[in-house]
Amino acid sequence: MSVKVTIYEVALAARVSLATVSRVLNNPEKVKPDTRERVLKVIKELGYRPNAIARGLASRKTTTVGVLVSDITRASVAEMLGGISDIAMKYSYSIKLFSAHEDVNILELINDIVAEQVDGVLILNDELDINRMKKVQELFDENEIPFVLANVVYEDKSVPSVSIDYEKAGYEITKLMLESGRKDIYMLSTVRKYSVNDKKELGYTKAMQEANLMPRIFRTSGTTSVNRQHFANFFADKIIDGAIGVRDSIAVSFMNIANETGRNVPEMVSVAGFQNTKYALLSRPTLTSIDIPVYDIGAVAMRLLTKLMNKEQLDSLQVVLPHYIVRRESL
Known part of the structure; x- marks a missing residue:
């Protein structure tokens, strides 16, 4: 009695993914010729016979x-x-x-x-x-x-x-804050790495260094219940007159803590964010923000x-x- 060969065995022998074997069977034109030939050779050698009903379903043309x-x-x-x-x-x-x-x-x-x-x-x-x-x-x-x-x-x-050009945006919002007279400016970024935040930080750092000021990046959580406590603890004994959140929600979260602890916004601390979401309009005071389309x-x-x-x-x-x-x- 012959043993039925599975698609898993074909993928393993051909050194490709299950998805690639599926594409060879159903949409061969979407697979590179050398890969397609290798898979077809293994199918022939192993005697693999795909289920005709499954092939028919998988090959339906949809966009x-x-x-x-x-x-x-x-x-x-x-x-x-x-x-x-x-x-x-x-x-x-x-x-x-x-x-x-x-x-x-x-x-x-x-x-x-x-x-x-x-x-x-x-x-x-x-x-x-x-x-x-x-x-x-x-x-x-x-x-x-x-x-x-x-x-x-x-x-x-x-x-x-x-x-968008996130580095340029980070640079511009920092320059605006510097031009308003602020010097002890922090960027409020995230612990988790995001490619766009890296660029925002680069722009901020460039503007601060051009002004001969020390860049200060504070990393916190994007979760409000967590970052509120972070802000309250970390900034309790810090000199700060400006803060730029990599998201509006982070900026508003910081702004609430600042106001609650006697650092009134914008009189004592200027705050800005990124994205120009509904949070920017709903906050009090309303939030300056980079509008990202x-x-x-x-x-x-x-x-x-x-x-x-x-x-x-x-x-x-x-x-x-x-x-x-x-x-x-x-x-």
Whole structure:
């Protein structure tokens, strides 16, 4: 009695992922020729016979876009998804959302995304370090799946992306605070690493050093219940007359602590944030913030991905959208 060969055995023998074997069977034109030939050779040698019904289901032609996010609860992510969704609806695309929590194996998740037979991917996850980003890039390239980074900073200029110039934005908001007479300015950043925050910190540091002042970066949690206590403890005995939060929510959280402890904003401490979300308008005093067109970033990224999926000619792989400072009562 013969033993039935599984797709797992084929993937192992061919040294590829399950997703790649699936693509060879269902969408061979999307697999690099040398990889495709290697998989087909193993299939023949092992005598693998795929389930005909499964193949028929998997090979149905749909236009599906995978969207990879890190934290869907962030206000900026929700707004960006709005831009993505509106353009996707225009082209009758289906969207599959994939969430990469802190403890998720990102490479396994990417393999799952590939196995879903998506036609393209938007990456909104700005927590991927350079090494993991390279692995992600290799997996998508191997399976010939176009992808676009949306509001994610990555130094490889061959990777399509849509964002703003975060370093410039960090520099400009710091310069504005310096010009208002502040000197002991802290940047309130996050313990968790985000590619865009690294750039904000670079811009802040550049402006402070140009003014011959010591850059001071304080790292805390994005969770309000945690960072409020951090701010209350850390700044109890610190001299500070300016604070720039890498998110509006962090800036407002600090501003509340400052006001509650007698450091009135903006009389004694100027405060500013990034993103220009609803928090900036609801805070008291209202918050000065960098306006980041996150809806437009999502919409433009979806348009760019559409061109890549249709193999259309591109004017540029790197799209940098404009930003501006909305000055309110806190500065």
